[in-house]
Amino acid sequence: xxxxxxxxxxxxxxxxxxxxxxxxxxxxxxxxxxxxxxxxxxxxxxxxxxxxxxxxxxxxxxxxxxxxxxxxxxxxxxxxxxxxxxxxxxxxxxxxxxxxxxxxxxxxxxxxxxxxxxxxxxxxxxxxxxxxxxxxxxxxxxxxxxxxxxxxxxxxxxxxxxxxxxxxxxxxxxxxxxxxxxxxxxxxxxxxxxxxxxxxxxxxxxxxxxxxxxxxxxxxxxxxxxxxxxxxxxxxxxxxxxxxxxxxxxxxxxxxxxxxxxxxxxxxxxxxxxxxxxxxxxxxxxxxxxxxxxxxxxxxxxxxxxxxxxxxxxxxxxxxxxxxxxxxxxxxxxxxxxxxxxxxxxx
Amino acid sequence: xxxxxxxxxxxxxxxxxxxxxxxxxxxxxxxxxxxxxxxxxxxxxxxxxxxxxxxxxxxxxxxxxxxxxxxxxxxxxxxxxxxxxxxxxxxxxxxxxxxxxxxxxxxxxxxxxxxxxxxxxxxxxxxxxxxxxxxxxxxxxxxxxxxxxxxxxxxxxxxxxxxxxxxxxxxxxxxxxxxxxxxxxxxxxxxxxxxxxxxxxxxxxxxxxxxxxxxxxxxxxxxxxxxxxxxxxxxxxxxxxxxxxxxxxxxxxxxxxxxxxxxxxxxxxxxxxxxxxxxxxxxxxxxxxxxxxxxxxxxxxxxxxxxxxxxxxxxxxxxxxxxxxxxxxxxxxxxxxxxxxxxxxxxxxxxxxxxxxxxxxxxxxxxxxxxxxxxxxxxxxxxxxxxxxxxxxxxxxxxxxxxxxxxxxxxxxxxxxxxxxxxxxxxxxxxxxxxxxxxxxxxxxxxxxxxxxxxxxxxxxxxxxxxxxxxxxxxxxxxxxxxxxxxxxxxxxxxxxxxxxxxxxxxxxxxxxxxxxxxxxxxxxxxxxxxxxxxxxxxxxxxxxxxxxxxxxxxxxxxxxxxxxxxxxxxxxxxxxxxxxxxxxxxxxxxxxxxxxxxxxxxxxxxxxxxxxxxxxxxxxxxxxxxxxxxxxxxxxxxxxxxxxx
Numbered sequence: 001x002x003x004x005x006x007x008x009x010x011x012x013x014x015x016x017x018x019x020x021x022x023x024x025x026x027x028x029x030x031x032x033x034x035x036x037x038x039x040x041x042x043x044x045x046x047x048x049x050x051x052x053x054x055x056x057x058x059x060x061x062x063x064x065x066x067x068x069x070x071x072x073x074x075x076x077x078x079x080x081x082x083x084x085x086x087x088x089x090x091x092x093x094x095x096x097x098x099x100x101x102x103x104x105x106x107x108x109x110x111x112x113x114x115x116x117x118x119x120x121x122x123x124x125x126x127x128x129x130x131x132x133x134x135x136x137x138x139x140x141x142x143x144x145x146x147x148x149x150x151x152x153x154x155x156x157x158x159x160x161x162x163x164x165x166x167x168x169x170x171x172x173x174x175x176x177x178x179x180x181x182x183x184x185x186x187x188x189x190x191x192x193x194x195x196x197x198x199x200x201x202x203x204x205x206x207x208x209x210x211x212x213x214x215x216x217x218x219x220x221x222x223x224x225x226x227x228x229x230x231x232x233x234x235x236x237x238x239x240x241x242x243x244x245x246x247x248x249x250x251x252x253x254x255x256x257x258x259x260x261x262x263x264x265x266x267x268x269x270x271x272x273x274x275x276x277x278x279x280x281x282x283x284x285x286x287x288x289x290x291x292x293x294x295x296x297x298x299x300x301x302x303x304x305x306x307x308x309x310x311x312x313x314x315x316x317x318x319x320x321x322x323x324x325x326x327x328x329x330x331x332x333x334x335x336x337x338x339x340x341x342x343x344x345x346x347x
Numbered sequence: 348x349x350x351x352x353x354x355x356x357x358x359x360x361x362x363x364x365x366x367x368x369x370x371x372x373x374x375x376x377x378x379x380x381x382x383x384x385x386x387x388x389x390x391x392x393x394x395x396x397x398x399x400x401x402x403x404x405x406x407x408x409x410x411x412x413x414x415x416x417x418x419x420x421x422x423x424x425x426x427x428x429x430x431x432x433x434x435x436x437x438x439x440x441x442x443x444x445x446x447x448x449x450x451x452x453x454x455x456x457x458x459x460x461x462x463x464x465x466x467x468x469x470x471x472x473x474x475x476x477x478x479x480x481x482x483x484x485x486x487x488x489x490x491x492x493x494x495x496x497x498x499x500x501x502x503x504x505x506x507x508x509x510x511x512x513x514x515x516x517x518x519x520x521x522x523x524x525x526x527x528x529x530x531x532x533x534x535x536x537x538x539x540x541x542x543x544x545x546x547x548x549x550x551x552x553x554x555x556x557x558x559x560x561x562x563x564x565x566x567x568x569x570x571x572x573x574x575x576x577x578x579x580x581x582x583x584x585x586x587x588x589x590x591x592x593x594x595x596x597x598x599x600x601x602x603x604x605x606x607x608x609x610x611x612x613x614x615x616x617x618x619x620x621x622x623x624x625x626x627x628x629x630x631x632x633x634x635x636x637x638x639x640x641x642x643x644x645x646x647x648x649x650x651x652x653x654x655x656x657x658x659x660x661x662x663x664x665x666x667x668x669x670x671x672x673x674x675x676x677x678x679x680x681x682x683x684x685x686x687x688x689x690x691x692x693x694x695x696x697x698x699x700x701x702x703x704x705x706x707x708x709x710x711x712x713x714x715x716x717x718x719x720x721x722x723x724x725x726x727x728x729x730x731x732x733x734x735x736x737x738x739x740x741x742x743x744x745x746x747x748x749x750x751x752x753x754x755x756x757x758x759x760x761x762x763x764x765x766x767x768x769x770x771x772x773x774x775x776x777x778x779x780x781x782x783x784x785x786x787x788x789x790x791x792x793x794x795x796x797x798x799x800x801x802x803x804x805x806x807x808x809x810x811x812x813x814x815x816x817x818x819x820x821x822x823x824x825x826x827x828x829x830x831x832x833x834x835x836x837x838x839x840x841x842x843x844x845x846x847x848x849x850x851x852x853x854x855x856x857x858x859x860x861x862x863x864x865x866x867x868x869x870x871x872x873x874x875x876x877x878x879x880x881x882x883x884x885x886x887x888x889x890x891x892x893x894x895x896x897x898x899x900x901x902x903x904x905x906x907x908x909x910x911x912x913x914x915x916x917x918x919x920x921x922x923x924x925x926x927x928x929x930x931x932x933x934x935x936x937x938x939x940x941x942x943x944x945x946x947x948x949x950x951x952x953x954x955x956x957x958x959x960x961x962x963x964x965x966x967x968x969x970x971x972x973x974x975x976x977x978x979x980x981x982x983x984x985x986x987x988x989x990x991x992x993x
Contacts, residue, residue, distance in 0.1 A: 009419055051382060056428075056846045056850050057430075057845075057846040058597070059846075059849060059853075068658055102579070105579065105580045108430070108598060108619065109429075109430050109602060109617075109619040109620060110580050110598070110599055110602050111580065111602065111617075111619075112579045112580070112588060113621065116620060178661070182664070182665070189661055189665075190653070190658045190661055190662070191622075191651075191653075195423070195662075195667050198622050198623040198624040198649075198651060199616075199621060199622060199625070276660070291654070292654045292655045293655060293657070293658075295653050295654055295655065295658045299427060301654035302428070304654075305429045305654070307430050308844075309429060309430065309846075310846075311429075318722060328615060
């Protein structure tokens with residue numbers, strides 16, 4: 001976790017020389033190499049742990065749907081070069097990525113992984129960012145409100161919905177929202193655009209149609225995160241609100257609103273920033289079910305399918321990329337944290 | 348019910364294999380062929396030759412299923428993100444030399460203008476249509492079939508060949524007589540060859556456009572290495588060729604939109620890489636209706652890619668699916684689909700998807716464990732299991748009473764239905780089961796009430812089960828294990844995923860598994876997998892099956908199994924339908940007495956949905972593992988009013 005690399009110093013320590021920051025950055029970037037390397041090895045090994053390979057899956061599917069013949073299987077087995085030792089496959093894969101930016105071939109789709117994933121990663125990234133914004137925009141004001149007006153009716157309502165948001169599984173929320181949209185608004189649900197825009201070039205109408213659809217996954221994925229942050233914000237802020245410095249500032253005649261935002265809220269903001277790094281992996285791996293249910297063009301369903309059929313280069317590449325993004329996201333959130341909170345020092 | 352009778356009445360006549368001699372379908376005479384408006388525009392603009400030039404001299408004239416149609420509209424479907432290529436294959440892909448009639452009763456010419464079968468069922472001659480063209484406008488001739496044959500014989504490209512095209516003596520002999528005539532010759536009689544060419548796997552022969560594929564073949568293009576270098580998914584020319592000439596029933600075929608075909612619609616983009624697969628009308632399609640209108644009527648087909656079967660249901664409710672049975676035509680969905688019928692503006696059609704058994708207990712009769720092997724090979728043991736399970740209860744609890752509680756046997760709609768086979772040992776009688784088990788030496792029990800085997804250990808059978816086809820196998824198996832326990836049998840249930848199960852059973856390491864059996868209808872001729880251990884997927888007796896294919900491998904079966912092989916030879920060694928039927932009936936009779944598999948439930952077919960203005964689709968539509976319908980009749984579908992309902 002992020003705080004492992006940081007030391008929280010006594011709060012009167014000032015933000016110090018920028019050289020410390022560069023040293024920190026340099027060290028962190030260095031740490032990332034073995035981390036990512038280990039992730040790639042583990043990924044590759046775990047994907048291959050289940051018995052069988054893509055061809056066994058294919059064989060099973062073919063025999064379901066009209067019969068299987070050995071000839072086809074034999075040709076395919078040669079086609080995919082399965083059967084080499086695992087470390088050879090790993091080394092080939094890695095060297096292609098490092099030296100040629102080539103993530104290998106998807107067995108199932110027979111096209112380079114590169115041609116499949118960037119589009120989907122783009123959507124994943126976009127939805128992640130928007131979800132993050134949604135979480136912040138809801139959690140921040142509500143969290144502040146329910147801390148400042150502790151035990152008021154508003155606080156109870158926020159708390160109530162916060163717990164519900166935490167407790168309801170995302171996919172269930174997705175199903176319920178889809179049902180309501182389908183039943184009462186007659187909307188075409190699932191996917192990010194209506195069927196008539198699928199595969200069409202981007203136009204303003206298509207963009208509007210996108211906006212009409214995209215809020216649903218954002219709300220679904222963001223709800224539990226927002227609920228959690230509301231609770232955290234409230235707790236953190238409650239810790240701060242009764243500190244002597246707040247009392248002092250108030251005694252000096254500072255306006256209540258300015259005081260609130262300038263000091264305790266700023267201190268309580270840490271968890272907001274430190275979650276940046278997690279939102280991406282959450283969306284990619286944790287929300288697969290939501291993406292499957294809502295038929296989103298994100299990496300989740302692609303990864304799920306790739307794992308199910310053991311399309312190992314596709315699955316491996318996705319997990320690797322997401323891991324790298326997570327590592328980078330964690331770094332960014334650590335840097336932001338230090339920027340927001342002067343008490344945190346690089347060491 | 349009336350529809351069921353309808354299907355029955357056509358099937359009951361047996362397979363009247365239309366002819367053994369020359370068969371001519373009505374040749375279209377009308378010189379004035381008509382074409383779709385878009386194509387006419389293209390012809391006017393000079394982008395396309397005229398319809399007369401595009402059609403063969405004698406196009407295939409399709410008798411309308413209900414009425415002559417009109418052009419226009421898009422047939423909308425949904426497809427899963429991966430592994431769902433049969434969604435495309437069965438809709439547009441299955442256009443072979445010959446085809447089954449819409450009701451699956453006789454064989455008619457299709458790509459071939461006519462065919463001829465020698466009396467001894469060894470020589471099959473197909474006459475092609477003169478002037479017929481691939482979807483890119485290049486001529487389709489006997490040379491394309493000879494190119495397929497060249498690839499078939501090439502050990503580098505086809506190390507192991509499809510069973511349709513090999514016999515004990517080796518691969519079939521294919522000879523080009525002239526540009527439009529091809530002859531297939533076998534050493535021994537091959538009575539099922541014509542059927543096999545009409546079934547799905549007949550596709551091989553007519554899917555090798557030489558003018559396109561030759562460039563990937565080193566014997567035809569010495570510079571092939573350049574193409575290999577340009578293709579990231581191939582390392583040498585063999586891989587490249589296999590990639591470009593991949594089998595139609597695998598995803599590879601549908602990922603390559605460049606490969607010319609003879610299908611009514613041609614893919615515009617590959618399957619898997621985009622959110623929507625689109626297939627456009629093939630301007631060179633070689634079928635016309637009786638009025639001389641070139642088929643297909645419908646402009647294009649789209650498959651929206653979804654990740655989940657439930658998403659297809661939602662689309663259906665919203666009227667975004669025009670014709671589909673795949674994935675959604677299951678009893679569990681019937682209520683929801685009925686509720687939303689008006690909203691989605693669709694109605695149901697009947698799908699004759701009828702197996703020999705939908706849910707059957709399959710003991711591995713070649714068990715590696717000698718103790719278990721001896722017991723499961725005892726007919727009384729299988730009889731005991733059959734009497735121990737309450738089929739009615741399983742049918743009611745799991746399938747809501749929708750199935751028939753019978754053995755693995757032909758369905759009542761089949762021309763060879765026999766109640767005796769279906770009801771054999773199906774009564775629920777635990778006492779009788781117990782007595783039978785006592786009589787075969789399983790009479791001692793341990794303190795938990797489970798029977799001990801002859802070796803003094805508890806007799807345990809491990810059942811593999813996977814949740815496939817939406818038929819709730821794990822639920823059925825739990826019930827079966829309960830019934831087995833009631834009579835003192837220890838059936839352990841191991842749920843696994845399909846590929847794992849497949850891996851175990853294909854290596855023969857299993858005790859038993861739960862699966863389905865083909866052979867409920869006419870497919871019993873070509874797929875008697877559960878009546879005789881013959882075929883690629885016979886995992887209830889893998890070693891006998893291996894022996895049957897090649898007696899130097901596998902294990903020599905006992906006499907009664909050898910006899911089944913012998914009887915089945917009566918089906919394959921003649922082309923006379925009457926003799927074939929006689930042999931098949933004898934085979935099923937003999938096999939069902941042996942309870943090779945213990946059938947539990949047989950389904951009565953499934954259903955599909957078609958939008959209210961979709962016409963000319965076959966209803967009831969027969970379908971089977973090898974019968975890849977609704978193709979080759981999809982090109983006749985049309986929307987009344989020339990477009991989709993709003």
